[in-house]
Amino acid sequence: MEPPLYGPKTYDAEPARDPRLVVNSKEPFNAETPPKELVQAFITPSHLFYKRNHGPIPVLNDAERFHLIVDGLVTKPLSLSLDDLKRLPKNSVAVTLQCAGNRRTALNEVKTVKGVGWGLGAVGTAIWGGVFLHRVLELAGIRPGTKCSAAGGRHVEFESVDRCKEEKGGPYRASITLAKACSEDGDVLLAYEMNGEVLPADHGYPLRVVVPGVIGARSVKWLSRVTVRSDESQGFFQQRDYKMFPPSVDWDNIDWGTRQPIMEYPVQCAVCTPAEGQCIRTGSQVTIKGYAMAGGGRSIERIDVSIDDGNSWTEARRLPPSVPETIGKECGEVSAKWCWVLWELDVRLTTPCVIVAKAVDDSANTMPESMSSIWNLRGVLNNSWHR
Amino acid sequence: MEPPLYGPKTYDAEPARDPRLVVNSKEPFNAETPPKELVQAFITPSHLFYKRNHGPIPVLNDAERFHLIVDGLVTKPLSLSLDDLKRLPKNSVAVTLQCAGNRRTALNEVKTVKGVGWGLGAVGTAIWGGVFLHRVLELAGIRPGTKCSAAGGRHVEFESVDRCKEEKGGPYRASITLAKACSEDGDVLLAYEMNGEVLPADHGYPLRVVVPGVIGARSVKWLSRVTVRSDESQGFFQQRDYKMFPPSVDWDNIDWGTRQPIMEYPVQCAVCTPAEGQCIRTGSQVTIKGYAMAGGGRSIERIDVSIDDGNSWTEARRLPPSVPETIGKECGEVSAKWCWVLWELDVRLTTPCVIVAKAVDDSANTMPESMSSIWNLRGVLNNSWHR
Ligand SMILES: [Mo]
Numbered sequence: 001m002e003p004p005l006y007g008p009k010t011y012d013a014e015p016a017r018d019p020r021l022v023v024n025s026k027e028p029f030n031a032e033t034p035p036k037e038l039v040q041a042f043i044t045p046s047h048l049f050y051k052r053n054h055g056p057i058p059v060l061n062d063a064e065r066f067h068l069i070v071d072g073l074v075t076k077p078l079s080l081s082l083d084d085l086k087r088l089p090k091n092s093v094a095v096t097l098q099c100a101g102n103r104r105t106a107l108n109e110v111k112t113v114k115g116v117g118w119g120l121g122a123v124g125t126a127i128w129g130g131v132f133l134h135r136v137l138e139l140a141g142i143r144p145g146t147k148c149s150a151a152g153g154r155h156v157e158f159e160s161v162d163r164c165k166e167e168k169g170g171p172y173r174a175s176i177t178l179a180k181a182c183s184e185d186g187d188v189l190l191a192y193e194m195n196g197e198v199l200p201a202d203h204g205y206p207l208r209v210v211v212p213g214v215i216g217a218r219s220v221k222w223l224s225r226v227t228v229r230s231d232e233s234q235g236f237f238q239q240r241d242y243k244m245f246p247p248s249v250d251w252d253n254i255d256w257g258t259r260q261p262i263m264e265y266p267v268q269c270a271v272c273t274p275a276e277g278q279c280i281r282t283g284s285q286v287t288i289k290g291y292a293m294a295g296g297g298r299s300i301e302r303i304d305v306s307i308d309d310g311n312s313w314t315e316a317r318r319l320p321p322s323v324p325e326t327i328g329k330e331c332g333e334v335s336a337k338w339c340w341v342l343w344e345l346d347v348r349l350t351t352p353c354v355i356v357a358k359a360v361d362d363s364a365n366t367m368p369e370s371m372s373s374i375w376n377l378r379g380v381l382n383n384s385w386h387r
Numbered sequence: 388m389e390p391p392l393y394g395p396k397t398y399d400a401e402p403a404r405d406p407r408l409v410v411n412s413k414e415p416f417n418a419e420t421p422p423k424e425l426v427q428a429f430i431t432p433s434h435l436f437y438k439r440n441h442g443p444i445p446v447l448n449d450a451e452r453f454h455l456i457v458d459g460l461v462t463k464p465l466s467l468s469l470d471d472l473k474r475l476p477k478n479s480v481a482v483t484l485q486c487a488g489n490r491r492t493a494l495n496e497v498k499t500v501k502g503v504g505w506g507l508g509a510v511g512t513a514i515w516g517g518v519f520l521h522r523v524l525e526l527a528g529i530r531p532g533t534k535c536s537a538a539g540g541r542h543v544e545f546e547s548v549d550r551c552k553e554e555k556g557g558p559y560r561a562s563i564t565l566a567k568a569c570s571e572d573g574d575v576l577l578a579y580e581m582n583g584e585v586l587p588a589d590h591g592y593p594l595r596v597v598v599p600g601v602i603g604a605r606s607v608k609w610l611s612r613v614t615v616r617s618d619e620s621q622g623f624f625q626q627r628d629y630k631m632f633p634p635s636v637d638w639d640n641i642d643w644g645t646r647q648p649i650m651e652y653p654v655q656c657a658v659c660t661p662a663e664g665q666c667i668r669t670g671s672q673v674t675i676k677g678y679a680m681a682g683g684g685r686s687i688e689r690i691d692v693s694i695d696d697g698n699s700w701t702e703a704r705r706l707p708p709s710v711p712e713t714i715g716k717e718c719g720e721v722s723a724k725w726c727w728v729l730w731e732l733d734v735r736l737t738t739p740c741v742i743v744a745k746a747v748d749d750s751a752n753t754m755p756e757s758m759s760s761i762w763n764l765r766g767v768l769n770n771s772w773h774r
């Protein structure tokens with residue numbers, strides 16, 4: 001008998017997808033939001049939200065039998081059905097997720113990088129509905145605010161049911177610290193809803209983790225198990241991927257053991273419209289639009305835009321966060337703490353011009369001017385000035 | 388009758404100072420640690436720790452009569468003597484303090500900035516002993532973890548007794564959020580000891596605030612009052628100084644009201660030895676030494692050093708944090724979470740060479756390559772690549 005939730009071996013049962021998505025890889029399906037759609041609305045529609053996969057999309061064939069296992073260094077291991085989870089207090093959190101590989105393709109200009117190519121659309125904002133992880137961990141005997149459990153747990157591993165080639169057909173796994181998982185300010189959610197509707201298959205149906213302020217790689221989809229451990233996940237994506245390396249490290253001299261897994265992402269900003277290479281009549285009035293955000297719940301202090309390749313800068317205007325009425329009814333008021341800022345600037349363009357954008361966060365962190373100093377073999381965390 | 392703690396109007400009663408300090412301004416006394424002394428030890432000796440003042444050093448003339456006032460939007464206003472404070476549980480926290488103006492002088496190369504000149508020595512690490520602010524606020528009726536008090540308090544203002552010219556002879560004031568003040572992880576301390584000894588006059592005797600991870604400007608010295616408020620401090624140093632501006636803003640177009648006060652500082656790194664302009668024989672073996680740190684409790688992921696003006700980079704080696712035995716006995720084990728990393732790199736130098744250093748923090752934040760993009764009229768937060 002098949003398990004109630006399982007990862008198929010083939011791509012025969014993939015869900016339907018929006019034809020507007022920019023497809024970077026068909027199998028596994030990896031696709032991003034077109035830049036102009038990103039800046040249409042503060043909340044990204046689920047069907048246009050970027051899809052990041054490492055294998056065929058898992059299938060829930062028996063919702064009654066599905067249980068989330070909570071185990072490891074806890075005092076009371078749990079097995080929770082979807083109904084059990086839905087009976088717990090429901091919370092909605094607005095979170096911008098960004099793939100660590102967002103803007104990867106551009107890094108190839110410096111030197112070839114390895115990984116699925118991504119433009120600037122491996123990012124999106126949704127309202128996620130579900131139960132706070134700290135509440136579930138409390139049921140398992142670990143109180144909110146715990147950094148180290150009584151049994152020595154310091155990390156929380158999330159396990160999926162998908163079959164990843166990087167894991168030789170095994171499931172995707174990743175972990176975060178117990179401190180983040182148990183923090184009442186951390187807002188880590190076990191989500192069963194996205195934008196006021198049932199979580200779509202591409203986004204982890206029936207259950208996923210959403211870790212605010214952290215690279216998307218830790219927000220594990222098709223969640224089947226939550227394990228409290230003394231050490232980090234030993235999975236591929238925690239130990240052999242999603243780490244930071246200097247430009248001097250390449251495949252012939254890499255030592256994965258020397259680095260920490262990436263968690264919070266750095267300050268980021270990109271121009272979405274006008275599109276790259278778009279023809280614009282000299283002297284015409286144009287509204288430049290883009291996004292900016294910072295990891296770890298840090299806010300955006302300022303967005304600077306240049307239309308003369310960085311010689312002079314003008315500050316962009318922020319658009320207020322807004323939630324569609326239909327979603328708002330379902331989710332109530334949400335904070336924009338974990339979200340991007342959409343911004344605009346009206347300019348009169350002269351040809352040829354190079355538009356550049358950069359942002360500063362509330363801790364005065366800035367974006368690097370060029371890609372050469374942050375190039376890395378896996379092509380992650382490209383937050384250079386966007387031109 | 389003079390109050391028990393007061394700020395004199397003249398500079399006749401200044402404390403004795405170490406002649407090795409580099410004096411940037413005599414009255415008020417502003418002086419920094421020589422670069423080579425910075426990298427001598429993980430803990431900076433108090434007499435060599437940078438001194439940052441805005442008026443004559445206050446005098447405690449009657450320790451018996453001194454009381455710290457805790458008032459504002461609290462349920463139980465307090466008046467605590469030094470003995471009252473010392474009877475509360477004592478904690479020791481190792482904290483690197485950095486003036487927002489550290490490395491200001493270099494910014495003048497881009498365009499003149501206003502403010503006391505500082506090289507790279509307006510930074511230092513000490514072990515501070517005292518009582519956690521959240522404990523004192525709890526006595527005043529505000530529980531740990533509070534972000535908004537029952538009476539609507541969201542900020543905590545600290546008031547000194549010094550006489551600052553910027554305040555037209557009034558005292559230095561600054562504020563932090565109530566969330567940071569009440570956070571048990573925030574480690575905000577009311578300190579009466581520095582490096583295991585009584586707090587020196589230059590560092591706030593008898594009592595100062597130490598706000599870890601945040602620019603030195605919020606760690607108010609000669610503390611006389613802690614006030615919970617609905618809004619930020621309206622003092623000069625919160626509202627008309629220590630804010631971030633883009634290079635395009637100068638004294639003729641500044642609008643202070645549009646910006647947030649600076650709190651956490653960005654990732655920082657500097658070379659301390661060899662000294663700038665030092666003559667070194669070609670081919671000689673040299674150990675480059677420096678410091679690196681990030682605000683907000685973020686850790687240093689990596690330190691990159693170049694001896695060819697940034698064309699190629701080598702990773703520096705971190706020195707383990709170490710506390711002198713005499714101080715360790717007094718303070719017990721302390722965490723290095725809020726501290727700098729001292730680092731070293733052995734190289735063979737060829738002339739003429741330009742040494743450059745930069746660091747990356749655990750959120751992948753980097754330092755800007757040049758000063759031109761971060762120049763600001765007050766010359767704060769210079770964290771460009773250090774050459
Ligand atoms: Mo990712």
Ligand SMILES: [Mo]
Pocket residue numbers: 439485486487488603604
């Ligand atoms: Mo400062």
